[in-house]
Structures are given as C-alpha cells and as structure tokens.
Amino acid sequence: MKVIIFTMAYNAQTTIERTIDSILNQTFGEFEYYILDNASTDNTEKIIFDYSRKDERIIPIHVNKNDPPNGGAFFHTIVNATNAKYIVWCDADDAYTPDFLEKMVDFAEKNELDIAACGYDKIDGLTGEIIKHRSLEQNLILYDQKFADEFIQYRGFVSYLWGKLYSVPFLKERQFTGTTKKERICNDSAWTLGIFKKAGRAGIYGKAMYQYYQYPYSLSHINIRASLSSYRDLLDVTKKYLESYGPISRLNEDFLYAIHLSLVEEAVSNVFVTKLDTKEKLELLEEIFRDPVWQDTLKREADPIFRNLAARKEFVADIKKRILLLSDIEIYFAEKQRLFKYFEIV
Secondary structure: OOOOEEEOOHHHHHHHHHHHHHHHHHOOEEEEEEEEEEEEOOOOOHHHHHHHHHHOOEEEEEOOOOOOHHHHHHHHHHHOOOOEEEEEEEOOOEEEOOHHHHHHHHHHHHHHHOOEEEEEEEEEEEOOOOOEEEOOOOEEEEEEEHHOOOOOHHHHOOOOOOEEEEEHHHHHHOOOOOOOOOOOOHHHHHHHHHHEEEOOOOEEEEEEEEEEOOOOOOOHHHHHHHHHHHHHHHHHHHHHHHOOOOOHHHHHHHHHHHHHHHHHHHHHHHHOOOOOOOOHHHHHHHHHHHHHHHHHHHHHHOOEEEEEEHHHHHHHHHHHHHHHHOOOOHHHHHHHHHHHHHOOOO
8 A cells, every 4th residue: 555745845955854764764664755846945956866866765856946836736736646545745844753654544544534634743943842742642533523523622633734644535536636825824724624624534643743843934923914814814714614514513613712812822922023123013913903803702701611712811911011012112102002902802
C-alpha cells in the first residue's frame, strides 16, 4: 500500500532537512515523496536535489516563480495522477514523528476512514519550546451526526492541511481542488473543513505526531490586515460547516464565540508586537473591536466550560492596560476614547 507525501518549500534552507529527515525516518516505508521548490533564492533547491540523489522515493519539482497557490495546484494534480491509497501534506519547516505513517495508515484502514487526523505539538521555532500540546486520551471516530455532536472535541485538530492522512479515492470522488483565494490566510482551514464536510467517516488519532514550528515572521504576524479579514472568514466558514449538519446546538454556538474570542486574542497580540507606529496600531485595534461579532461575544452568556469567555473582563482589562502603555498614547486621546467605548458593555 503506497502513500504520497507532499511538501512545498520556499527559501527553507534552514528547516527543510529536518522535514525531509522526518519523512525518510518513517517506520512505514512504502511512499513517494514529492517536494516542490517554489522558486527559492537560497539553497533549498540544491538541498532537495541532493536528497533525491540519495533516495529514489524523493521526487523533486521546481517552478520558476514563487506563487503560494502552486502548492494546492500540485497537490490536486498529484491526487488525480496517482494510484496511491493515501496522501499526506507536510510543511517545509515542520516534521512528523517516525511512527506517523505506520500508526495513521493502520488507523485509517481498520476504521475505513476518508480522513485521519492526529494530535500535534506547536513549537517555538526560535527556542524549541512547546507552545501548545494538542492530543486526545482516546481516539475519536466521526460519522453522521457525530460530526456536529463531537465538534468541540475535534475542531482543534482540523484547522490545518498538515497532520492528516487523506484517502486518495475519496479526494478523487469528491473532486476537491487546491486553494485559490490568495489573500486569505485561513485557506487551509476552510479547505480542510470542506473536506470533513464531505467525508463519510473521519477519525482523530489522539497521539501528537506532528511538530508544527511557529516563527515570528509567519504570514499572520507580518500581514496583520489580511489576517484580520481571514479571522472573520474563518468564523463564517466554521458556522456554515456546522449548519450543514442541521441547526447549531446552543453549546456549539457558544463554542463559535469562544473560537472568535481566541482569534481576537491572537489578532490583538499580533498588533501589539508589530513594528507599526502607535497610530496604526490603534487603527488596527479599532478595526478588530468595532466588529459586531465582538460586541455579541461580550454580551454572550455562554457555558462556563469555555474558559476564555468566562475570563472576558480580565482580557479587556489587559487590553486597556496595554493600550495605555503604547508610546505617545496621549497624543491620540480621541482614538483611545473611541477604542474604550467598545469595552463598555463588559
């Protein structure tokens, strides 16, 4: 049984060896590994081709123009051309544990899954510190109404293309295409939810077997405005996903607001650490908080199991404190007062 692995790389000379080694060290060896060099200007292409000379399972691809949607297009092309049973995505700065393919193929086969996802560790790329560990004590099988009933349990495992084993026959049958909306940072989350929505059976393998390395120069940190619109897109996509299974339950609706608040927290954090001046930061913060969904989030009387919603007052107090600590804040007295009005209902 053959598995296809796909990686897209751009100027990844400092990380690509870690990624490739994690694939070559798999205990399951029946795979072909396609690595796309997306017109890198560093030594990425050379590293890929050096590895391909040592291991014939590596198939290097090179394009002459850096265009991120290339990844989705090539992924889709490979799916349509291969006779492999499964396909896997791995980012060029991340890694899989050695037993990932072995565990996931066995899990998917035994449970007849269209998609299998695993847990992961989010790692600070500069320090190596684990920022978040996501796992389940027990594996989870999803089908029919369980996709809605167990949403809170598995949502955190389906936000990314990576960390998943996709059935190639399933993808071919559903005619899934690559992502195309260039400016939307949440493309992979929207695409993955779309796949889960079409799946007959999906599963979450609880063990953390993907290592996701996060860096301060990631797109969501650099392009703040694009990330803000993406957060709103993601909330809309997630709501539509749940609606496809029928009326959204009160608990899942609470969870949508908890998701929104977590995205707001991330957006606010990115604004404060960006190198923009105080005036620009205040403008971005106002863009976040004038969103009607933010007002609804503050008003919501949600189930206390959602800890971030329960701690809204503390979150708002911290934002106010950080705003007041911005340099030259007194120059922007009117902007500050306009911002604070969005917190009055707390």
